Amino acid sequence: MMGNLAVLFEEITRCTGKPKCWGEKNPKCRKPVVLPCKQPKVMIITEQMNVSGKEMEKVREDWDPSKVLLNLIREAKEKKKRIGIIPKINDLFDGKFLQDFDINAMSFNRFYWTHFIKCPGNLRDRNFKGRGVVKEVCADTFLLKEIRELRPELIVCLGGYASRWILTPVKWTDMLLKELEWVIKGETQIPEREIQACGHQAKIVVLPHPSGRNPLATTLNEKLKTLLSL
Numbered sequence: 001m002m003g004n005l006a007v008l009f010e011e012i013t014r015c016t017g018k019p020k021c022w023g024e025k026n027p028k029c030r031k032p033v034v035l036p037c038k039q040p041k042v043m044i045i046t047e048q049m050n051v052s053g054k055e056m057e058k059v060r061e062d063w064d065p066s067k068v069l070l071n072l073i074r075e076a077k078e079k080k081k082r083i084g085i086i087p088k089i090n091d092l093f094d095g096k097f098l099q100d101f102d103i104n105a106m107s108f109n110r111f112y113w114t115h116f117i118k119c120p121g122n123l124r125d126r127n128f129k130g131r132g133v134v135k136e137v138c139a140d141t142f143l144l145k146e147i148r149e150l151r152p153e154l155i156v157c158l159g160g161y162a163s164r165w166i167l168t169p170v171k172w173t174d175m176l177l178k179e180l181e182w183v184i185k186g187e188t189q190i191p192e193r194e195i196q197a198c199g200h201q202a203k204i205v206v207l208p209h210p211s212g213r214n215p216l217a218t219t220l221n222e223k224l225k226t227l228l229s230l
Contacts (some may be wrong), residue, residue: 004149009034012118012142013066021137022048023119029056032118032142033065035073036105040112042228043152043202044089044097045143045162047209049120056121065120070106077101088210089113089158092225114146116162123161139165144198155195155202156228159209168196172206179205179224188226 012032017023023030033049049065076086077098090097093111100111117123118138139162147155157163163172182190192201205227208217 005037008142008145008149009036011145015118015142018137018141020132020134021119021141022117022121022123022133025131025133026056026119026121028059029065029120031063031065031120032138033069033115033120034118035066035069035113036107037112037150038107038109040108040150041110041153042093042112043147043150043155044111044113045155045157045166046085046089046113046115047159047161048115048117048123050085050122051120052122073098073101074103074106077103085210092156092207092210092221093228094225112146112150112152114143116143116159116165118142135161136165144195147195147198147200147202151200152202154228155204157204157206159207163206166195166204167193167206175204175206176208176220176224179227180220183223183226188229190227 012034015023015030015032017027017030023032029051049069051059051065072081072084073086075081076084076090081087086098097111100108102109116139117135123135143165155166157166157172160172163175167175179190182188190203190205193204194201195204205224207221207224208214210217210221
């Protein structure tokens with residue numbers, strides 16, 4: 001399996017842009033993010049590595065967003081940084097996310113963190129609409145392959161974009177209500193679902209993005225994180 005993963009990761013990082021994808025429309029940031037892993041059981045899908053428009057203007061050719069993100073993870077593990085998405089993901093898993101990160105190898109063992117849109121940018125940018133970008137291109141092209149190769153036992157989607165994609169045709173807000181029902185009933189052994197066009201079954205948990213923009217997200221995620229155990 002790991003040999004196939006190496007080929008897939010190479011394919012993702014060398015992507016030259018698909019029609020109507022983020023990277024094609026933003027060639028300066030056409031640098032798909034891939035984080036190394038070994039034998040992952042948990043796949044975490046967030047929306048996109050966030051880089052603001054001002055930061056994009058400073059991007060140089062030798063900029064490697066995967067290395068940048070790995071260094072941010074290392075800093076978070078070393079307690080040098082307590083803000084941003086990484087500590088929030090770690091809190092969802094009661095510290096197990098950063099515990100799993102091997103600083104010497106700069107890779108995860110049981111966790112695999114990936115993105116709905118592979119090239120860095122800002123999916124919520126007000127200029128996103130009307131730019132001819134199809135949000136699902138990366139997911140349809142690469143995320144399905146990642147799921148097929150990694151075959152995770154648990155897939156956790158943070159935010160509406162990845163959640164809608166993986167649950168199609170089920171509404172992700174309906175899934176949130178179902179998850180709350182499970183928690184209220186004390187059910188932590190959630191059923192597996194089959195991922196669209198992938199042929200793989202896994203436990204799937206969708207959560208609001210813990211960005212802080214939604215005041216209910218922190219409270220809701222705190223209640224739902226009991227579903228994240230394997």
